[in-house]
Amino acid sequence: MSLSKTRLERVWPLLPGLAALLVTTLLLLAMGTSPVDAYSAMWQGAFGTSARVYSVLAFLVPLLLAASGLLLTFKAGLWNIGIEGQIIMGAVAASWVALRVQLPSGLQIPLELLAAMAGGALWAALAGVLKTRGGVHEIFGGLALNNLAILFTNYLIAGPWQPPEGGSFRGTQPFGAHALLPLFENSRLSLLSLALAIVAFAGVALVLTNSHWGLRLKALGQNARSAFLLGVSSNREMLLAMAVCGALAGLGGGVRVLSWFDSLRQSISGGIGYLALMVVLLAGFRLVLTPLVAFFFSAVLNGSITLQLRTQLHSALGDILTGVLVLLVLLFGNYERVRRAFRRRRSQADG
């Protein structure tokens, strides 16, 4: 094996991206749409005006918060699919404060954000306890809790929190202005939340690279049994990782109700949690890539709104593009493994 990389090896990481582009281009052609028009519509939709850019950033905030949290749980070897529910419960908790507490903005908003974090943390801890004490794999516990969180929101907005004119099932009545995050230039972007997301990500990065806790999580994720024997209290660290991830996700949910919307709505998250999982998978759990990928996802999704309006194509196209991309990167992103797989195939008689 030579030390210098071959040319193929160097361009390899770009190939899945190109392949994903090819797949979507073929889909576009099959639907009779000009790919150039489609991609330029997407670009316009994401970056065409400053308002679009703010929208991309506003959508990025909860996504980045959730993805940052997931970096922690993945490090600990946990598949926190319940993140969707944690976002929702963060939104619910923030809404509770927004609806029930009357304080000056300077106190109200921090209280709402803290409540959001507590709500998400609690819901995550529940999935954690189900795993550590109940032996329920976090994928299934999390999934069930996601649906329960959605049902709980529906119950609230159709029941106790319905607006005075009656439950329309759309959401609660709008929160007072003092309870909402200040918005940047008439957009849905709250600079405060963007700053919080960046701080959260930086904090996670510090934890993972330089802290004892991060090291313990890594140990836990690599080999829970050994970590336990080396003195890592596996249950406690797992719960803690879940709770911190849930807190960040919950904060994202809080930001959703306090800036993107102005009230608690049904499906307040709408899959942002699942999207965050895809972000982290595409980033390959790498710190530096995570915010970039999150930004890319946010841009693609926002772009696909314009795509749909200009070409009248189904906007699931954006999801497909990202999905195919993640799949291809997962499958073929690692040059070494691909090379070995195909070499082995040639040399091995056994199927």
Add this chain to the structure above:
Amino acid sequence: MDSTQLIAIFGSILLQSAPLIIAVCGETISERAGVINLSLDGSLLLSALAGFAAALLTGSLLLGFLAAAAVGAVFALIVAFGSLHLRQNQVAIGFVLAMLGDSLSAFLGQNYTRLPGPSVPAWHIPLLKDIPVLGPILFRQDAVVYFALLLVGATWWFLFRTRAGLELRSAGERPEAAFTRGVAVRKLRYIYAVLGGALVGIAGAAYSLDVKIGWAEGHTRGMGWIALAIVIFGGWSPLRGALGAVLFGATKALATVLQRSFPQVALVAFNAVPWLLMILVLVLVSGRLAAPLLARAPAALRRPLRGLLQAAPPAALGQPLDDN
């Protein structure tokens, strides 16, 4: 509620459980061979669409089921290829495919939304259908239900009573041992993952062509995850898995009945039942609870209880092959 109504309800429960039973059998086969196909939710959706669209376009139900099976098989093939050849994490691939199947079905299904289309005709089996109680429940159904029931028996028999089944299980339990005995582990894992995936595909078509006829975005969303949980509840046995699927269907039917009997209880409470049930059941069969429970049970009860409660996954489930 009189007895004919009860019988009718049981018949409907069986019909509504049929796709779950088929999917659970498929996934059980795959996992027994060592491959977790986590893509079930997306795979069910896309195959439901494929089955409906193919049957609608060709007018042939059989082609519908075949198309669906092909879609399920392709999904499973991707999982198998990713893990067996490229040595990537099965769970990650499966999860992404679950998401992708969802959005692909939404995109490709736009022009099929809620179109009237073909459905599997009822087929009452002569003589058997007249058996009191059992006749109406078991034999006044359609081909999908009969297929599901036969599949459960056939899967069980294949897994536990044939040499091929023995080899299948050895690939999921101890691939190194299987390899030394000449079992082509990798090949078997491919075959059974794909076979299991094809069955999942058939389950998808069973929804769109029989149990919930037609197509709409998110038509079967959630059922894939439920099926995966039932495989665990079923302790990787098709019999217990089928029982789990029927119990699940029964609980949902009960919730529908109860909703009407207790109008004062919030609707969400009933819609929460399946998810609460999922958690409860998984806690119950998990080692954490089952083991101490068993240790405390009277000796006479211990064996049957263990059969019902304890479920160890195939030992090499989800692990890549260690080929030198």
Add this chain to the structure above:
Amino acid sequence: MQVQLNTIHKQFGSLVANDEISVQFEPGRIYGLLGENGAGKSTLMKILSGYQQPDRGEIVLNGAAQHFASPRQALAAGVGMLYQEPLDVPVFTVLENFLLGRAHDGERPQQSAKALTQLAGRYGFQVDPHEHTRELSMGERQQLELLRLLAGGAEVLILDEPTTGISAEQKDLLFASMRTLAREEGKTLILVSHKLDEVQELCDYAYVLRKGRLVGGVQLPCPNQELVDLMFDELAPRPARRQPASGDVLLHLQHITVRTPRLELEPVSLQLQAGQVLGLAGLEGSGQELLLRACAGLLPLSGGSLRLGGQPQPDWDYPRARQHGVAYLAAGRLEEGLIAGLTLTEHMALVSNAHGLLVDWPQNRQLAAQHIATYQVVGQPESYIENLSGGNQQRFLFAMLPQNLKLILMEHPTRGLDIRSTDWIWEQLDQRRAQGTAIIFLSADLDEIAARSDQIAVFSGGRLLRSVPAAETTADELGHLIGGAL
């Protein structure tokens, strides 16, 4: 069947595991294959049995060159291998394991069961076809594997360290059957072992490998020293064992019982003094593991009481045990103890200081380097632990043990290690012992138990059969005891 291996070459990356090895095995004879850890014995045998393919070289059976793509092909050609850890499927029944991979030609399971019991009878083995394999002892599982290979038509039988973890009776039975196979049935037998005495007792001829090369063949029996000289460059003389310190009672177990779904440990009472070494003997699954893990706090006591240094410990668990200066080293190093994916430095940081918020990487790196030097670990602070050899992993595990421990609990502390590493480890333990650390260990190697313990507890079927001072017993006697004979 005559076996010839011609210039077999096998490389893993840059590491040459087998370097142009040529050997010959004749029918009707029993061969020993010797060498230190990593000498390449298993690799050579895996190549012969079709588990791995050589980079170069050929296998010749009775004059015909062969190519094996899989163990199945090798067995079809007459070569079967018995691995140290039996390669069977524990959840299967005995019969299912026997059937798996067996050519059947429409044979019904009942017929196969009959064939199995008949074959077993021929070698004095007793098998119940319908029992679950996981309920069997290590020796019985080995017998089953042997029968499977014979039924598959093996003419050449390779046994890789087959005598760890089986009772003296089973060992005698195994050796007797090996002799029958060679002398009466004309089969070719190859025994891979670290135990020179066994090789001397059983084999006619020994090949010795060192660092991937064949360094010689010796007609047996011969003086042990001759073999040792071939195997190692030089070997430090075995240090004399220090006398047991008679300290205060450190650990006091009163009627403790432990319950697991599979096995219950009947009440055990024991006392252990500071500096004392207690060896636990018993077949795998006889209860000694339960006792050891209960002492470590890894299994809850279902009855009885545990005192440490005179203090009763009602809520004994692993974190508490660690706090009280109890260390536990499990058998599977990379499964339970070390963490693949972490570097040596990261391991140091993990155990050194969990209090501060941020890790001081330079300091931990230095610490790792220190330990590497002190414990003679072949590796760098940046090495990933899984890339170290087994012996070096074991050394690093010892390096991570805190100072001033009260009690060290070990499972198979030297399993799979060669004589040199084994001696080194016991030397380390001896030093700890001199400082008052008590040791409890279990081992499948009865020689090790007899040689290293002060006191020996023998277990059978979940019961403490007998506790004797080491001076009053021998490995041989232990071998008979663990089989259940009082």
Add this chain to the structure above:
Amino acid sequence: GGAGPSGEGFTFGMILVGPQNDHGWSQAHYEGGQYVVENLPGAEMIVFDLLNPADKPEATLEGVVDEMVAQGATLIFTTSDEFEEDTTTVAAKYPDVVFVNVSGDDALTGEAPANLSNVMGRMEEMKAIAGCAAALTTQTGQLGYVGPLINHETLRLTASAYLGARHCYETYRGESGDDLQFTVSWIGFWFNIPGVTSDPTEVTTNFLDTGVDVVLSGIDTTEAINVAGQRAAAGATVWAVPYDYLGACDNAPAICLGVPFFNWGPDYLAIAEAVVEGNWSQSWLWNGPNWDDLSDLDSTSVGWLNGPGLSEEAAANLADYISKLASGEVAVWTGPINLQNGTPYIAAGAVGTDEEIWYLPQLLEGMQGPSQ
């Protein structure tokens, strides 16, 4: 309207909460938009469907409107009460664009800026006709109603169906209204959301298993008629009445008794023409049917179309009922009407006012199923 104005250069936006082909609520609006395109030559429609947080968490009404305005839309329909508030906000942002929110009441209450109208169809009587058709057909005397979620609108529509059913059961079949069983099962939303709502397929199945032989759908989608059609094909004697989309009977024509539907085209066209001609003014429209021809798609805002499953005799009786409703001889909401908990609501002989009907607080006495 071939004689109408030209739509050359006119672009309007159509924002839908569900998929544009749901065979229900959203498709009805979409087709209303297409009706405009067909009748206003040259007009262009930009559609954005599935605007809801579950399907498109990244999209907002404002963002979609921004883009539509950028593409030149001068009229935008926001076709759900979910969009009510956001429509008010964007209407203020784009005072030169006309907004029409469906089913809201901001134009009535005065909360809306001057460029915002509301439209809704008067569906109550059509629901009563649907109930009547069911009552005329049932053999078991048991009707099942698959309801969406509980709010004022759905309560009054469900109750209207019941009142129509009861009236016809007594008047044309000579039975006692108390013998008619009318059971409501709410699924929790306008359409099935797996895992969140009850599954309408299962709800319908359960109805048919427990003696109901006519199911009425109050939800946007077609599960009820699908299941009934499947049962009928297997030999059962059952019927269904779908809801709100004209073509819904197609899913199982043989057992479809008819469909009460929204027909947005004429109203949308009138609004579009007014915008093109520059004489549009704010209004709150709650338009009823064209009683002369309930299925004249060029004139009626809501309607009823007999299905092939309706027997001749039942059709005749139904026609009689319709004519009496048209003439005002019979009113659906004629007292005595008691609430489900027994509280008198509308006195004997009195006819419910619009307000009483609009704000019905619970189901009626004689109906089974939750009111809260």
